Structures are given as structure tokens and as C-alpha cells.
Amino acid sequence: MIIKNGTVYDPINDIDGEKMDICLKDGRIVEEAEGKEIDASGLVVMPGGVEIHTHVSGSKVNSARSLRPEDHRKDVVPKTDITRSGVGYTVPNTFVTGYRYARLGYTTMMEAAQAPLGAKHTHEELNDIPILDKGVFTVMANNHFILKYANDEPEKLKNYVAWLLKASKGYAVKLVNPGGVENWKWGGNVDSLDDNVENYNVTPREVIASLARANDELGLPHPIHLHCNNLGKAGNKETLVETAGMFAESLGSPGNSETTVEVGESAKNRVHLTHVQFNAYGGDSFANLSSGAEDVADVVNKNENISCDLGQVIFDDVTTMTSDGPWQHRLYKLSGKKWNNHDVEMEAGSGIVPYTFRSNNPANAVQWTIGLEVALLVEDPWRVYPTTDHPNAGPFYHYPKMFAWLMNKDLRDEVIENGPSSASSRSGLGSIDREYSLYEIAIATRAGPAKRLGLKNKGHIGVGADADIAIYDFDEDNIEESFSRAKYVIKDGEIVVKDGKVVKDTRGKTICADVQGEVTDEMRDEFSKYYTVKMDNYPVNDSYVPREELIKCG
Amino acid sequence: MILKENVTCMFCGCLCDDLKVEVENGEIMDVKNACVNGRSRILNHNRERVENPKVRKDGELVDVSFDEAIQKAVNIIDDSKFPLIYGLSSTEVDAQRKAVELAERIGGTIDNTASFCHGPSILAIQSSGAQEATLGEIRNRADLLVFWGCNPVESHMRHPPRYSVTPEGMYISGRSDREIVNVDVRETTTSKMSDKFVKVDPGKDYELFSAMRAYLKGFDVGDAAGVSSNEIEELVEKMKNCNFGVIFFGLGLTLSSGIYVNIEGALDLVRDLNDHTKFAINPMRGHFNVTGANAVMSWTTGYPFGVNFSRGYPVYGPGEYTAMDVLVRKECDSVVVLASDPGAHFPASASSHLKDVPTVLIDPKKNATTHFADVVLPPAAAGIETGGTAYRMDGVPLELDKLVESDLPSDREILDRIIQKVEV
Numbered sequence: 001m002i003i004k005n006g007t008v009y010d011p012i013n014d015i016d017g018e019k020m021d022i023c024l025k026d027g028r029i030v031e032e033a034e035g036k037e038i039d040a041s042g043l044v045v046m047p048g049g050v051e052i053h054t055h056v057s058g059s060k061v062n063s064a065r066s067l068r069p070e071d072h073r074k075d076v077v078p079k080t081d082i083t084r085s086g087v088g089y090t091v092p093n094t095f096v097t098g099y100r101y102a103r104l105g106y107t108t109m110m111e112a113a114q115a116p117l118g119a120k121h122t123h124e125e126l127n128d129i130p131i132l133d134k135g136v137f138t139v140m141a142n143n144h145f146i147l148k149y150a151n152d153e154p155e156k157l158k159n160y161v162a163w164l165l166k167a168s169k170g171y172a173v174k175l176v177n178p179g180g181v182e183n184w185k186w187g188g189n190v191d192s193l194d195d196n197v198e199n200y201n202v203t204p205r206e207v208i209a210s211l212a213r214a215n216d217e218l219g220l221p222h223p224i225h226l227h228c229n230n231l232g233k234a235g236n237k238e239t240l241v242e243t244a245g246m247f248a249e250s251l252g253s254p255g256n257s258e259t260t261v262e263v264g265e266s267a268k269n270r271v272h273l274t275h276v277q278f279n280a281y282g283g284d285s286f287a288n289l290s291s292g293a294e295d296v297a298d299v300v301n302k303n304e305n306i307s308c309d310l311g312q313v314i315f316d317d318v319t320t321m322t323s324d325g326p327w328q329h330r331l332y333k334l335s336g337k338k339w340n341n342h343d344v345e346m347e348a349g350s351g352i353v354p355y356t357f358r359s360n361n362p363a364n365a366v367q368w369t370i371g372l373e374v375a376l377l378v379e380d381p382w383r384v385y386p387t388t389d390h391p392n393a394g395p396f397y398h399y400p401k402m403f404a405w406l407m408n409k410d411l412r413d414e415v416i417e418n419g420p421s422s423a424s425s426r427s428g429l430g431s432i433d434r435e436y437s438l439y440e441i442a443i444a445t446r447a448g449p450a451k452r453l454g455l456k457n458k459g460h461i462g463v464g465a466d467a468d469i470a471i472y473d474f475d476e477d478n479i480e481e482s483f484s485r486a487k488y489v490i491k492d493g494e495i496v497v498k499d500g501k502v503v504k505d506t507r508g509k510t511i512c513a514d515v516q517g518e519v520t521d522e523m524r525d526e527f528s529k530y531y532t533v534k535m536d537n538y539p540v541n542d543s544y545v546p547r548e549e550l551i552k553c554g
Numbered sequence: 555m556i557l558k559e560n561v562t563c564m565f566c567g568c569l570c571d572d573l574k575v576e577v578e579n580g581e582i583m584d585v586k587n588a589c590v591n592g593r594s595r596i597l598n599h600n601r602e603r604v605e606n607p608k609v610r611k612d613g614e615l616v617d618v619s620f621d622e623a624i625q626k627a628v629n630i631i632d633d634s635k636f637p638l639i640y641g642l643s644s645t646e647v648d649a650q651r652k653a654v655e656l657a658e659r660i661g662g663t664i665d666n667t668a669s670f671c672h673g674p675s676i677l678a679i680q681s682s683g684a685q686e687a688t689l690g691e692i693r694n695r696a697d698l699l700v701f702w703g704c705n706p707v708e709s710h711m712r713h714p715p716r717y718s719v720t721p722e723g724m725y726i727s728g729r730s731d732r733e734i735v736n737v738d739v740r741e742t743t744t745s746k747m748s749d750k751f752v753k754v755d756p757g758k759d760y761e762l763f764s765a766m767r768a769y770l771k772g773f774d775v776g777d778a779a780g781v782s783s784n785e786i787e788e789l790v791e792k793m794k795n796c797n798f799g800v801i802f803f804g805l806g807l808t809l810s811s812g813i814y815v816n817i818e819g820a821l822d823l824v825r826d827l828n829d830h831t832k833f834a835i836n837p838m839r840g841h842f843n844v845t846g847a848n849a850v851m852s853w854t855t856g857y858p859f860g861v862n863f864s865r866g867y868p869v870y871g872p873g874e875y876t877a878m879d880v881l882v883r884k885e886c887d888s889v890v891v892l893a894s895d896p897g898a899h900f901p902a903s904a905s906s907h908l909k910d911v912p913t914v915l916i917d918p919k920k921n922a923t924t925h926f927a928d929v930v931l932p933p934a935a936a937g938i939e940t941g942g943t944a945y946r947m948d949g950v951p952l953e954l955d956k957l958v959e960s961d962l963p964s965d966r967e968i969l970d971r972i973i974q975k976v977e978v
Contacts, residue, residue: 057853059949065852067680069870072856078866081978085658085867087856093868094853117688120943120951124647125853185695186797187832199725329828338683339825342949343834345690352683530724532690532717534560537571537952543941 001025001493002033006040006471009442010047012451012460016439024467027492031463038495040471043487046442047461048107048468052449053225053274053309054390055321056097057111057125057136059118060350063340064091064319064391067352071317083502084130090319090354090391098130099502100397105470105486108450108458108511111136112225112274112389113176113323115348116143117533119168123544126510131496133458133468133549135511137225138170139323141178141207143347144530145523147200150210156520158214163517165220167539171513171551172222172453173215176323177229178207181349189326190229193242204229208243209251212269219554220513221454223270223307228279232327237292240279244299247271247306268305272452275311275389277371283426286334286363291370291427297377300384307383307452312371312402314394315359321392325349346530357394359415362422367393369427372405372412376434381443382451400483403445406436407479438474454551455511467493507547514550555583561955564644564937565592567839567947568710568717580958582938589711596938596957602920604932615930620963620971627890627929628975630912634888636864637662640877641894641917642850643841645933646942646954649965650843650850653892656973658855663862663886666847667840667894669876674808675837676848676858677872678817685824687800687834688948689717694724696834698796700735702820703759703806704838707743713838718802719747733792737762738806752789755780757811763819766790770826794830804838839947842937846945881907890914893936893965897923916968931968934960942966 003022008015022045023033055061065072068091075088077096086093092100101109114122114136126134140146140161149157161173179197180190186198193205208226215224228243230236251269273279273296282290300306320331325341328351332339340352357364371386371393378384386402388394405412409432416423416430424430436444450459457466471488475481485500496504519535527535542548561573565588574586575596585593607623608615618626631637639657642650643666650666657664668676678684692699699718706713714720720729736748737759745751754762758779765778769790776783793799801824807816820835827833839845848858855861855868860876862869873879877896880886881904888911897905898921908926915927918935934940939960945951963971 062849062852063949065856066676066848066858067683069680069857072868073870076865076867076869079658084655084854085863086854087868091856093856117950120953121849121945121949124943124951128651128853185691185832187828332683338681339685340679340683341685341828341834343687343691345688345694529722530690530694532688532693533950533952534571536560537562541953 001036001038003038003040003045003469003471006043006045008045008461009439010461011439011443011447013462022461022469024490024493027467029461029463029465029467038488044438044472044474046105046470047446047459047465048470048489048491049105049445050449050453050455050459051101051106051109051387052385052453053112053387054109054396055112055392056109056390057094057129058114058122060113060321060342060352061091062125063342064321064352065093067338067340068319068354071319071354082505088395090317090395094125094128095130098132102131102489102491102497102502103485103500104399104483105472105489106132107468107489107491108133108455110134110171110453113137113139113174114168114170115139115344116164116168117344117347119170119540120544123169123510123540127507127546130505131491131508133508133511135171137172137174138165138168139174139176139348140164140211141175142181142349144526146211147182147197147202147207150202150207154210154213157210158217159517159520160523161211161214161517162218162515163519165513165515166517169510169512169540169545171511172220172225173211174225175208175211176227177231177327178204180204180229181323181325184326184349185343193229193239205246209246212271213251216269218515220515221551221553222452223272225272225274227274227322227324231278231324232331234281234283234285234289237280237282237295240273240276241295241299244273244303244306248303270305273306273308275387275392276308276374277311277313277367277393280370280374289363289366289426291366291373293370293373293377294428297374300378308374309385309387310371310375311387311389311393313357313364313368314388314398314401315357315364315368316394316398317354317356318394319352319391320355321350321352323348323350325351327351328353331355345532359419362420365419365423366426368415369423369429373427373429373432375406376432381440382448385444385449400480403441403483404479407441409433409435509547509549510545511549511551512545514552558955558957561957562937562944562952563588563592563596564842564944564954565595566710566842567845568713569842569944569946569952570712570716571952575957577957582957591711599935599938603918604920604924604930607932608930610928615927623929623931624968624971624975627914627931627972630888630914630929631660631890631972632977636886637888637890638877638880638886639664639890639892640896641892642666642847643668643844643894645893645936645965646843646940646944647846647850648942649892649936649969650847651854652966652969652973654851654854656969656976657861658863659973659978660976661864661866663875663880664851665861665875665877666844666851666859668844668848668859669872670878670899671805671840671844672808672837673859673872673876674814675817677814678821682818682821682825684821685828685834686836686948688950689946692800692834693717693721695726695798696800697726697731698733698735698792698799700737700799700801701744701748702737702801702803703810704802704804705742705744706802706838707747709804710838714747735789735792752781752785759807759810759816760812760819763823767823767826770794770823793827793833796831798832799827800834800836802836802838836948843944845947845949846943849945878904881905884910886911888912890916891923892916895921895923897921897926916965932962933965933968934962936965940964
């Protein structure tokens with residue numbers, strides 16, 4: 001297949017709006033090809049979108065589906081000759097999830113959280129998400145063995161992280177409110193990086209530092225993916241800045257262990273700070289909540305080893321769902337909505353609360369400004385990725401709206417002018433003139449996340465890359481519409497979307513990290529004592545990943 | 555002789571995964587670690603089996619080829635304007651996925667056995683939310699366990715020794731560290747192993763939950779539901795002051811007068827207890843993979859049970875599209891039963907309609923529904939002759955084992971063959 005005469009934006013290969021042909025063969029980009037031609041004259045050609053953080057599969061997402069019939073019935077999707085049926089809205093079924101991401105031009109996505117005990121469930125659902133390639137992050141920061149090894153057993157920790165990632169067929173190491181979720185199992189939480197995690201004599205700071213070191217020493221493709229402590233609380237920008245500050249210098253070694261592998265003076269560990277909007281609040285209550293975007297952008301700007309995604313608020317219904325059980329309880333107390341909690345033995349927890357972000361609510365209006373402000377204040381688009389933390393701050397279908405706000409100041413000002421005064425008095429968004437170019441959009445939604453995830457065949461359309469391509473009929477006066485329905489989407493070299501409609505229902509790959517760890521006697525002993533499943537029944541077998549792609553580490 | 559270890563049991567929602575099964579010459583010789591229910595289920599898997607596909611001709615079920623039986627099933631579905639697919643809970647996840655695909659393809663109604671057991675619990679959760687914990691979390695931490703309207707000593711026999719009452723946990727040394735309360739309308743074997751039995755008047759569970767919640771909120775309460783105010787206060791104080799409490803509830807709550815409202819009472823109480831301490835509430839699910847049936851229907855349709863596809867998209871309708879209601883109102887004009895026995899479990903007002911309309915049964919064993927069936931398609935037994943996934947009562951997924959070979963096709967293969975042939 002040849003895509004002819006398109007205007008190509010391929011930042012990894014330094015191509016900024018050049019007219020050129022792209023050739024595909026056997027699911028890859030090649031130098032020359034024959035066969036079908038797509039006339040892309042006047043169209044924008046980009047690599048397929050790469051979603052770095054979304055909640056679309058697994059036990060917590062599925063509980064939310066079951067919890068919210070009232071959410072689905074306003075958004076029904078009939079079957080067609082080609083596609084399965086389903087429902088939206090904030091928690092769509094698996095089929096609709098895949099089709100709608102594909103229509104936006106996304107071809108790869110990362111499910112942002114799974115408890116390893118539920119990993120088989122996550123993968124069964126991922127297999128029912130059509131078209132896209134997908135991976136999943138495994139939560140670790142409240143896991144018994146991690147908490148136990150974090151202080152002074154770095155080699156055991158590293159081995160366990162590798163084993164757990166492999167056992168859960170995960171792609172990256174996820175940290176959610178380190179230590180706080182374990183304390184929540186007794187009804188508590190942590191308030192700071194130096195709080196104690198009950199029964200473990202370890203602090204969130206130590207858990208974060210040790211996992212960052214283990215992650216990087218294993219050479220995992222993605223940095224630790226961190227949902228910071230104190231998420232959702234007024235004034236929590238201090239926690240985020242303090243957490244980021246840990247990464248401004250080498251984390252060094254834990255000191256009290258002789259087995260530690262020294263990290264060189266100059267070597268700094270990497271971190272990805274996720275959905276920073278929820279962790280960028282000034283003020284001391286929701287009544288005077290203010291934007292902490294400048295502080296957040298500042299730490300990202302100053303440290304090349306730090307990246308972030310937004311968690312941009314959309315004024316709409318959402319379903320908040322995180323592994324952060326205590327935060328979800330807090331949100332239930334604030335909102336009075338129905339509340340699910342699910343604690344998972346030895347390793348994790350989760351909560352769900354429906355919510356609505358309202359444009360006339362002063363706190364919500366400030367929250368809306370923060371994501372955009374961060375995206376515009378971070379100078380390097382390679383390290384800031386637009387997400388809505390779907391479906392926490394908004395359904396992913398609204399991404400085109402978010403791109404439009406990033407690309408057009410007038411559209412932002414319109415929201416600020418029509419909203420409560422808090423959006424201008426407690427946020428600097430209105431004073432920012434910057435507008436993203438198409439090239440920068442291509443970086444922030446494709447090239448950047450692919451690079452940060454360590455996916456060498458994704459996020460670009462140079463020779464050898466996966467033939468995952470999005471083609472848009474771009475109109476700068478109608479940005480939202482342009483990105484809402486791709487003209488063409490090509491996945492693995494096949495046309496799957498044409499004129500905004502899914503024309504082929506395919507199954508993508510599951511992307512897993514290629515790591516190995518060993519089962520130690522200590523692990524086996526404690527596992528048999530404290531888990532209610534047999535250790536031999538715990539790992540996810542290959543039958544759960546019919547199209548597995550292993551990504552090398554190191 | 556081959557010894558298979560860490561085998562997952564496929565009797566009840568406990569899904570104990572520590573069974574040892576001895577297999578010799580393709581036959582199961584012995585099962586260790588299982589309760590009598592699980593052991594009997596596995597050892598006797600060959601009893602009462604349907605060996606050949608059957609089609610009813612001149613009133614008699616006669617042996618036919620799979621091709622003929624599947625074609626007959628397809629004809630029944632094609633001729634039907636309101637097909638109902640029901641069951642799902644005693645088979646594995648891939649078969650459940652195929653059942654949904656069939657329902658979607660034919661524009662049918664699909665429901666699983668939850669509508670007849672914990673469907674009311676799901677309705678209540680959709681209203682109030684729920685705080686659940688995996689069984690290991692409870693084993694490791696819970697110092698107060700309340701069994702309400704359930705009798706695990708007889709229904710989920712290894713639940714007390716393996717997950718809840720007697721085992722050692724991380725912060726609990728054993729039975730002596732746990733206080734066990736049983737609330738029910740009469741004493742049962744579970745009451746006998748409990749520290750305290752509270753007798754509630756039949757049909758008054760919601761009243762008791764309301765009184766308890768009122769006391770929790772600081773109101774004076776009198777006697778309620780046959781329970782004295784002293785007992786109510788004592789019970790709530792226990793719940794408030796434990797470190798980690800849990801209510802396990804069963805069909806005594808979900809199917810007694812009040813149905814889902816009972817569960818809302820329980821959920822609201824537990825939610826409010828979380829202002830004071832850590833408290834969870836877990837349903838005691840019955841069929842080994844009924845939790846999986848709810849999970850699969852949720853991720854494929856958005857809804858956990860009672861779904862109709864006649865408009866080309868899933869529509870949820872408890873009471874409207876739930877199997878028993880559809881049968882009692884005599885709305886469906888054909889039924890496909892998968893891995894279930896409504897002929898035995900449904901009241902006569904519902905099961906009589908099975909006799910009146912063409913019924914296809916996909917189940918390994920002869921059962922009461924076989925007598926009504928016009929087509930019988932015998933599959934290999936899930937969890938014994940085929941593998942797959944099942945979801946434990948607390949949502950934990952476990953892989954089922956293929957212990958012995960079978961010449962019969964699996965549930966998912968049978969369904970797939972029907973899907974390939976039915977008119978769209």
C-alpha cells in the first residue's frame with residue numbers, strides 16, 4: 001500500500017509537514033511498496049496515536065460498568081455488519097472502547113492499572129478490545145513484598161518486580177498512592193512522603209525511590225509511572241513538587257545495604273508523573289482551590305528525567321476510578337455519590353465514584369485550567385502528554401476538544417470568559433498565548449508517549465515502524481471535528497477506519513515487558529501463608545495473550 | 555497414575571484451587587482437599603452424562619449426529635422472534651463470551667443465573683455502591699465476621715476453614731482472634747460455630763438494618779425485627795469497634811421479602827460503618843462461575859444480566875429481560891439453556907413455558923430441563939474435560955484445568971458452530 005502526497009508529521013524522523021509518500025508492506029513501513037494507493041493530497045498523515053494512560057479494562061473498570069447502567073443507556077451503539085454492539089458513555093464496553101479509540105486515530109494504548117491477582121481478568125478484557133495494540137501497568141507500591149523489601153533489600157526487590165511484571169504480563173511498574181493504599185486497609189492513609197506505612201516500617205519516599213531504582217536497573221522500557229500521594233487534596237502541589245524533587249538528583253543507594261548496586265553520581269532515575277492535574281492544587285480547601293500548574297511545569301522543565309500526562313478535566317459526566325482507595329472514599333464524602341471499594345489481598349485496592357465536572361462550579365473551573373496550563377507551560381512537548389485519565393477527568397472521546405484548546409487560545413478564552421471568575425483569578429491560563437502546532441500535537445500524542453514508553457516501532461512512520469497510521473482531513477477552523485473522525489486509520493498495514501467509520505474489526509497485540517525474575521523460597525513461603533490462591537496458579541499463562549509482543553529491557 | 559496438583563474446583567463460588575486429583579488411564583480416580591460437594595462433583599462427572607446429541611422426534615429424544623442437532627438448534631433459533639438464552643454460570647468465560655455473541659447476532663435476550671440469586675444484590679449495588687474485599691484480605695485482617703442469611707457450613711463448606719473462620723492470616727492467628735456473628739431467621743449449622751446468633755423475624759431484615767444504622771447515627775432505637783434494642787446496640791458497637799469487619803450475605807437476604815431493598819439496607823450500613831472503622835461486605839455467590847457470567851456480560855454489553863438485543867444494541871431490563879419474568883409472561887418463543895437447569899430451579903409458572911416452546915439445552919448432564927428439551931447438545935465438562943477461566947465469588951479470576959480428555963466438543967465450540975450458521 002502507498003499513501004500518496006500526504007502532508008506528513010513524523011517528529012521522531014524530524015518530518016514537519018512535508019509532502020511525501022508512505023509505503024507499507026506486511027504490517028510495516030517500508031522504502032517501496034506496490035498495491036493499493038490512498039490519495040492523501042490535502043490530508044494530514046501522522047503515526048497512529050499512542051495512549052499512555054487510560055482505564056479501559058480489568059476488575060475495577062468492569063465493576064464500574066456494572067455499577068452504572070444509568071451511564072450507558074444515554075449512549076447506545078448498534079451492531080453493524082462489521083462491528084459488535086455496545087454502550088458508552090464514561091465506561092464503555094470493550095468493543096466500543098476499541099472502535100472509538102480507533103476512530104480518533106489511536107492505535108496503541110496502555111491500561112493504567114491492574115492488581116496482579118486480577119491480571120487474567122485484565123487480559124481477557126484486553127483481548128475483547130478490538131483493533132488497538134495494548135499493554136497494562138501493574139500496580140506495585142502497596143504490595144506486601146515491595147513494602148517489605150523497599151527499605152534495605154534492593155536485590156530482592158528487583159527480582160520480585162521482574163517476577164511480578166512477568167507473572168502479570170504487565171508492561172510497566174505503576175505506583176498509586178505509595179503506602180496510602182496499604183494504610184487504607186485499616187481505614188487510614190498517608191499524608192506525606194515521610195509518613196509511616198503501618199506494620200512495614202517504611203515510608204512512601206522509600207517505596208518510590210526503591211522502585212525507581214529497581215525499575216531503571218532492570219532497564220524497563222518505561223520509567224516508574226507514579227500517581228502521587230495526596231491526590232485530589234487542596235494544596236497537594238507541595239507533595240508533587242517534593243516527590244519530583246527526589247528525582248532532581250541521583251537517588252543514590254539506600255546506604256544500609258552492602259548489596260546495593262551503586263548508581264553513578266550523574267545517573268538520575270526516571271519518573272513519569274501521571275494525571276498531574278489532580279496533583280497540582282494550591283489553596284487549602286475546595287473553596288479557594290487554585291492552580292499549581294506553574295510549580296508542576298517548573299519541575300518538569302528543570303528535569304529531563306521527568307515526564308507527565310495531564311488528566312485534563314472535561315466538563316461532563318465522569319466515573320472516577322483509581323487504585324487509590326482512600327481518595328475514592330474522600331471523594332464519596334465530598335460528593336455523596338455511590339461509592340465502590342475493592343481491596344485486594346497483599347497487593348492493592350481500588351475505588352469508584354461517579355462524578356460530574358460542571359463548568360459553573362468554581363473549583364471545577366480551576367481544575368479545568370490546570371491540565372491545559374501544564375501542557376502550555378512545559379516547554380518540551382516530548383515530556384507532556386494530553387490525557388483525561390479516562391474516565392476520571394473525562395471520557396477519552398473528548399480528546400479532540402482538548403487538542404483544540406491546546407491549539408487555539410480563542411477557544412480557551414471563550415471557556416474562561418463564560419465560566420466563573422475563579423478560572424481567571426486562580427489560574428494563569430488566560431495569560432498564556434502559546435498555541436500548539438500540528439507538529440507539537442504529533443509529538444505530544446504520538447512520538448512523545450511512544451518514546452517515553454520505550455516502544456521503538458510506535459509513534460513514528462519511518463522505515464521499520466509498525467504500519468499504524470492516522471490520516472486526518474484537518475481544518476484549522478474546526479480542530480475538534482478534524483480529530484474526532486479520522487479520514488483513514490491504518491493498523492498493521494490494513495485500513496480499519498475510513499471516513500470516521502470502522503470498516504474492519506481486527507485484534508491487536510498485547511505488549512509485555514521481557515523480564516525474568518525467580519521465585520525464591522521466601523516468596524513461596526509467604527505466598528502460601530497469606531494469599532488465597534496457589535502461587536503456581538497466580539501467573540498469567542501465554543494462552544491469555546494470543547498475540548504477545550515482548551519488548552526487550554536494558 | 556498422574557497426580558494433578560493445584561487444581562481449581564468447579565463446584566461453588568469458592569473456587570478452591572488447591573485440589574489434588576489422581577488420574578489414571580484417562581479417568582479420575584481420587585480427589586483430595588475438596589469438600590464433599592466438590593469431590594463428588596469431580597469424581598462423579600461421568601454419571602448421568604448425556605453421551606450423544608439428541609433431537610426430539612415424535613415426542614422422544616433420539617440420538618442424532620452433532621451436525622443434525624446443531625442444524626435443528628439453528629432452525630429453532632432462525633424460526634424464533636423472541637429467543638431467550640439463559641444460564642451461563644456453570645461454564646467457563648469463553649463459552650459465556652460466545653453466548654453473548656449469539657444473543658447479539660440473533661437479536662435475542664440473554665440472562666444468567668444471577669437474576670435468580672444475587673441479581674438483587676447487583677441492583678442494590680447499582681443504587682448504593684459496595685465495599686468488597688478479596689477473601690485473602692478478609693482472612694488476613696478481619697476480626698469480626700457476620701454471616702447474614704447464609705449457611706456456609708453447608709453451602710460453601712470450605713469457606714469457613716479456608717477463607718474466613720479458622721485459618722491463620724497475616725494479622726489473625728486463627729479462630730480465637732475472630733468474633734463470629736450469625737444473623738438468620740433460624741439457627742443453622744453456621745450458628746453453631748458462631749460466637750453469637752441473632753434471630754431476626756422472617757422478612758424483617760431491612761427493618762433490622764435500618765435500626766442498626768439509626769443507632770450508628772446516634773438515634774435511640776427500640777426493639778426491631780424481633781431483636782431487642784440491647785442486642786442491636788451490642789451488635790453495632792461490635793461493628794464500630796472492630797479493626798476490620800465483614801458481612802457475608804446469602805440468599806436468605808436476596809430472595810426473602812424485600813429482596814434488593816434488604817441488600818441496600820446492608821450496603822448503607824456498611825458504607826456508614828466505614829466512617830468509624832474498616833468494613834467490607836461480600837456476597838456468597840453460588841455457581842462456580844456466576845461471578846464470571848456477570849463479569850463477561852458487563853464487559854461485552856455494559857450490563858451484568860438481563861439484556862435484550864432486539865434493537866441491535868444491548869438494553870438492560872431487570873424484571874423485563876430476566877429469564878424468569880420472560881418465561882412467566884410467556885414472551886419468548888424459543889429458549890437456549892447453557893450450563894444450567896431452569897427446569898429444576900424455576901417455579902412451575904416459569905418452567906412450564908419451557909415445555910411449550912422449542913428448547914435447546916447445552917449441558918453435560920441429564921437434568922430436569924432435559925425433559926423439556928427439543929435439542930440436547932452435550933459438551934465436554936468445563937473445568938474437567940476443558941480448561942478456561944472462572945471468577946471466584948470475590949472476583950478473583952482462576953484458570954480451570956483440563957483433567958481428562960473428552961471426545962465431545964466444548965461449550966464454546968458448540969456455540970461457535972451455532973453462531974456460524976444462524977441467520978443474522
